[in-house]
Amino acid sequence: xAAGNGEFDGAFRQQLDSLMQWRRDVRRFRTDTVPAPxxxxxxxxxxxxxxxGLSEPWRVVQVNSGAARQxxxxxxxxxxxxxLDGYSGDKAQMYAGLKLxxxxxxxxxxxxxxxxxxxxxxxxxxxxxxxxxxxxxxSAINLFWLSARxxxxxxxxxxxxxxxxxxxxxxxxxxxxxxxxxxxxxxxxTSDTPELQKVGWEERRGHLPFETR
Amino acid sequence: xAAGNGEFDGAFRQQLDSLMQWRRDVRRFRTDTVPAPxxxxxxxxxxxxxxxGLSEPWRVVQVNSGAARQxxxxxxxxxxxxxLDGYSGDKAQMYAGLKLxxxxxxxxxxxxxxxxxxxxxxxxxxxxxxxxxxxxxxSAINLFWLSARxxxxxxxxxxxxxxxxxxxxxxxxxxxxxxxxxxxxxxxxTSDTPELQKVGWEERRGHLPFETR
Numbered sequence: 001x002a003a004g005n006g007e008f009d010g011a012f013r014q015q016l017d018s019l020m021q022w023r024r025d026v027r028r029f030r031t032d033t034v035p036a037p038x039x040x041x042x043x044x045x046x047x048x049x050x051x052x053g054l055s056e057p058w059r060v061v062q063v064n065s066g067a068a069r070q071x072x073x074x075x076x077x078x079x080x081x082x083x084l085d086g087y088s089g090d091k092a093q094m095y096a097g098l099k100l101x102x103x104x105x106x107x108x109x110x111x112x113x114x115x116x117x118x119x120x121x122x123x124x125x126x127x128x129x130x131x132x133x134x135x136x137x138x139s140a141i142n143l144f145w146l147s148a149r150x151x152x153x154x155x156x157x158x159x160x161x162x163x164x165x166x167x168x169x170x171x172x173x174x175x176x177x178x179x180x181x182x183x184x185x186x187x188x189x190t191s192d193t194p195e196l197q198k199v200g201w202e203e204r205r206g207h208l209p210f211e212t213r
Numbered sequence: 214x215a216a217g218n219g220e221f222d223g224a225f226r227q228q229l230d231s232l233m234q235w236r237r238d239v240r241r242f243r244t245d246t247v248p249a250p251x252x253x254x255x256x257x258x259x260x261x262x263x264x265x266g267l268s269e270p271w272r273v274v275q276v277n278s279g280a281a282r283q284x285x286x287x288x289x290x291x292x293x294x295x296x297l298d299g300y301s302g303d304k305a306q307m308y309a310g311l312k313l314x315x316x317x318x319x320x321x322x323x324x325x326x327x328x329x330x331x332x333x334x335x336x337x338x339x340x341x342x343x344x345x346x347x348x349x350x351x352s353a354i355n356l357f358w359l360s361a362r363x364x365x366x367x368x369x370x371x372x373x374x375x376x377x378x379x380x381x382x383x384x385x386x387x388x389x390x391x392x393x394x395x396x397x398x399x400x401x402x403t404s405d406t407p408e409l410q411k412v413g414w415e416e417r418r419g420h421l422p423f424e425t426r
Contacts, residue, residue: 004231006403008363012228018217020261046421048233054415059422068426079341125372128292132372138351150221159338159345170426190219202267202334208259209272213281213383
């Protein structure tokens with residue numbers, strides 16, 4: 001039985017808007033741990049996420065061991081070097097100075113996968129667009145992200161990775177695809193402005209590209 | 214300037230949890246329109262969504278004309294026939310009886326795309342995982358979905374479609390990829406239980422598949 005009656009008032013909507021405004025992609029973490037019951041509360045958001053055909057294809061691996069963390073960090077560092085090679089001039093200089101992951105500090109690190117061949121849901125809704133399973137996992141991550149932020153916990157999504165290599169390093173089943181590597185912990189600071197905007201890499205657009213047909 | 218101070222209390226967290234519990238993939242809509250200012254409030258959630266490198270690759274097309282709606286509906290009907298062919302026996306019979314889209318009733322219909330080649334963000338975070346742009350669009354859709362639900366508006370994500378054909382039918386730029394076709398409107402009913410669970414297609418798992426490395 002769900003809490004409430006499914007009705008929400010203006011005060012709640014205002015706070016929800018504020019939650020979205022204060023959600024950040026966090027790369028600077030304090031190193032103190034997140035209490036296990038609090039992490040569990042955040043993870044419970046996965047159970048409420050939408051998934052195509054109720055396939056619930058998300059699979060979460062908590063990366064704890066020194067060896068697994070080093071493999072992930074080395075993967076990131078190599079991918080980041082390759083990414084840097086794609087820039088030149090001022091942009092290269094700026095890129096080299098960016099802090100793009102909290103993998104060396106974040107106390108909790110989660111690799112999130114999609115089981116591309118789960119029988120759950122019997123394929124409903126995923127036959128013409130099989131990518132819907134991956135989108136379901138992304139949906140769950142977003143609910144987790146908001147749920148964490150509402151508890152003062154920051155999440156950073158690292159995507160500068162060779163996903164196939166990380167799957168091998170973490171020895172996950174062959175039909176699992178990496179969707180996200182998440183750094184989780186208490187953020188050093190809170191802000192309503194994206195870090196990439198603060199440092200001048202890119203600005204938020206401020207309007208939605210919208211057309212009609 | 215964002216509202217609030219980035220801190221949230223237990224009462225808010227409880228309501229946020231309740232919002233996630235009452236969010237549904239809606240297929241049964243009332244036909245009365247959603248006031249434009251209210252729709253705009255929901256769409257404003259896109260502006261707060263996370264996006265890789267601040268690329269904001271989402272592109273939204275409101276499908277209004279009779280011709281465009283008919284093209285989308287025909288596309289769905291054909292894809293649904295093909296999907297039905299993939300089932301046999303009881304499952305085929307059950308599938309044939311499911312209502313899987315509200316495209317014939319929903320007053321607002323949005324096709325949401327990813328601009329796969331947007332220069333915005335200069336490719337940051339998307340070089341080794343270009344799918345991150347698509348995941349950013351999925352993230353924005355989830356914020357829109359929650360924002361709508363908090364306003365009593367239902368959203369249904371239709372994925373039983375030939376995405377390339379729909380791009381041609383809606384005459385969108387070549388570098389746009391279909392992420393979602395969203396039906397939006399007031400739901401006929403509210404519920405804390407997924408429709409696919411109610412009709413016995415699939416159940417929610419109730420626990421998160423979780424491993425450590």
